[in-house]
Amino acid sequence: MSTTAARRERQRAQLIDAAERAIAEKGLAGLKARELAQEVGCALGAIYNLVQDMDELILRVGSRTLARLDAALSAAAPQAPSTPDQATDVLVAVALGYCAFARDNLQLWRVLFEHRMAEGATVPEWAVTEQMTMFRHILQPLGVLMPDPDEPERILMSRTLFSAVHGVVAIGLEEKLIAVPRRELDHQVEKLVRLVCRGLSKTVAA
Amino acid sequence: MSTTAARRERQRAQLIDAAERAIAEKGLAGLKARELAQEVGCALGAIYNLVQDMDELILRVGSRTLARLDAALSAAAPQAPSTPDQATDVLVAVALGYCAFARDNLQLWRVLFEHRMAEGATVPEWAVTEQMTMFRHILQPLGVLMPDPDEPERILMSRTLFSAVHGVVAIGLEEKLIAVPRRELDHQVEKLVRLVCRGLSKTVAA
């Protein structure tokens, strides 16, 4: 009878749920052990039976977010492109999907970037894999636009493209003065990706 | 005899110096009122005679950083372009200048974006002006590449371009796994700007 172990697992899931909700509502800084305990209905100390650390909890929430993001991007571009024009459209769709996800999951999405690991700690293995997986959404269409055999070049470009789109979305959603106004955000993201793709295909042609 | 007022001003400057040094060495989180007092050689409470708040101090440091950034960008592209090719080169130079500045002033540069205003407070007037001023480095060359009379469009594009470059630099200097490796950073920044410019001029041609 694994009743006891199953129970433990259920509680841990509840804990992560609660943490996720708290972050979504109040941001990472709004995540407090005491409130969490109250929310879940257990004692403060009990948290540390389910989880090593607050840090572990945050990582687990981040992992969930990444999984949902992956699903969202898959949904945004369901089929693999084969012509450059299709590839451009797919990249645009992925970028817009990213933008929409960030907007709809603002606080949770921020955690993915805000959270600096404590000085010494290395990023856990599974986090690496998760991130790599994410890049297939960009790498595949990019392969159509850059059919040269230069794989490392393509990988670099995928990271650059991601960072560029991320930058526009991040600063846009921050709503500081520098920012692209939120209403125009989708337009500008699309424009940026199209410009880059156009530049890329022109390069190839030349 | 303004000896006393001048003295006050000198001390305030020393305080900002010390804060700047502390942030540059240890990051925003490493800025502590007590250490600052020790560094400057005054009592903890004396700080509050020179400055309203820790927040004011951080803003003042940020203002200095912005001024130095502005100077760096001016130095990066000393003359105004008149042909599209020149404009592209200038935009590349400005982007590379931005990248270099961020690298050389990592912690101080981060403060410009890390520091979220306390919920209620609005961004002070002078900060707005400073930011606007900064954009002339992008707007002028962009005007050559986008000679259409559509001013708002150009402003949007300048913000998008800035955000994109900023994204690549920011994630690159973060050195997380997603990042473009630091060695390649300059290359990739240049490539991104050239791609966008190429895309822009192709649009115009079409």
Add this chain to the structure above:
DNA sequence: TGTACATCAGTGAACGCGCGTTCACTGATGTAC
């Protein structure tokens, strides 16, 4: 120039707040016989 007084910078101990984590204790659950 000298004296009396007022002002205000300078002082640092203490306040107030927040928070993650620990730990001695309790009581429920599961096991062995």
Add this chain to the structure above:
DNA sequence: TGTACATCAGTGAACGCGCGTTCACTGATGTAC
């Protein structure tokens, strides 16, 4: 099925740490006469 015991989840007060800001007090500086 019933009893005795062991294990371990659950508890929440207390610990430890960090930090910005305040405030009653002091002493130096500048002013007025």
